[in-house]
Amino acid sequence: MLSIPCPFCGPRGEHEFQWGGEPVTRPVPASEVSDARWANYLYLRTNTKGRDRELWCHAGGCGQWFTMERDTMTHEVFESAQISLGRIGA
């Protein structure tokens, strides 16, 4: 069981959380986005082995989204952070 540090509520058990994927930013304007760029945004993932930055949601708690660094190989959890407005991903 992971202990996940919600930036709003503090550490809680992993069953309260929902993993939300790699941070991605939707390309705009839609009329100028090629199929390839759209597929890249919608489907392609780096799928990092090792330390990575991910989106998480405290779904069974405060309901807030935040980012967290986690090692996908060891499951070690590092710091989490509130999401600032604007870009969150690549």
Next chain:
Amino acid sequence: MRYSAVQLIRQGLAGHTGWSPAWRTPELARGYDAVVIGGGAHGLAAAYYLRKIHKVKRVAVLERSWIGGGNTGRNTTIVRSNYFFPESAALYDFSLRLYEGLSEELNYNIMLSQRGVLNLAHSEHDMELMCRSVNAMLLNGIDVELLSAAQIRREVQTLNFERDARYPIFGGFMQRRGGVARHDAVAWGYARAASDLGVDIVQGCEVTGFLRDGDRITGVETSLGPISAGVTGMSVAGHSGVLAGLAGFRLPITSYALQAMVSEPIKPILNTVVMSTATGMYVSQSDKGELVFGQGLDLYPSYAQRGNLPVAQTIVASMLEMFPSFRRLKLLRQWAGVVDVCWDYSPIIGPAPVDGLFMNCGWGTGGFKGSPVGGWTLAHLMAKGDHHVLSRPFDLGRFTSGRLVDEAAGAGIAH
């Protein structure tokens, strides 16, 4: 050495001292006509068909650990072809047909047991959706049949048929040609047959990069040095994203841990494979007597080959809800494999975005049943440079064109 009853008696009389290793431990060459990365059942099958069908001369399989130690040796061995979309049904049924002849083809007993795969419906609405799926499967030419609760009760007495069950049984459907096979034997059988045809199976050889000539991949960097290749194929399951990264592209794949477990062995009690669409839980009994069971993915991506506790608890709870009489059994082992999950729960088979490299990956939670056809189509791609008719719908390009083969929604259960 050919395996047969006569051979068994002869070797038995000699105290079993005369058996030869099932595959050679070869001298690694500096170059091959075809190199397959990953010594799971898919990679080994590809190497076998490259030699056997396409007569490619120098073929090697590079495995960073030992062959069959990945998902091939960690899965719950269910084989079936009851898929919703025609493309999938064609792919998986071809695979099942190869399985049906595989023990003979490889002269290796893969212990295919076509004991049937039963999917349960727990409500009237489940049943309606199931009728629709079954109709689609029948149109795909797959041997499935709808069963009433009373029919199921005659076949699987141990299920929870109580009215107040959390998941009451309304009915279900069965594919009688489905069943289980011995996972290790599939890897070892392909390895032995491939080795006999001259394929070099190199264990303890990790691919760490790619050799290039301009934009074209011309071989691999490995922990044992560079190896040049006329053509390269990859079948590395959970590590597909890592290999793609080394080759300079990304895939629509996320790697998760999928866990399974076995109970202590007991006398025969369950004569078919049982799955529940509602809980995702499935169980069968191994020839050793253990109940083999599992469910869905762990809740976040992982490259660790171990499952986490909250999901393990859910798996056990779902199973006991459906089979209350298993409550007193002890759990013997629990483990996980790292599975390569595509958004549409269908595999990716086809050319990579770089020249000289072909992929067979994204089989996720259900690729043991696809091992023969994964190998068959990857070998075809590597030998001919173009799609086999079965693999074309599973090209990576579907994620750009939008023509997904959405079995996540279609077939529901992924194993």
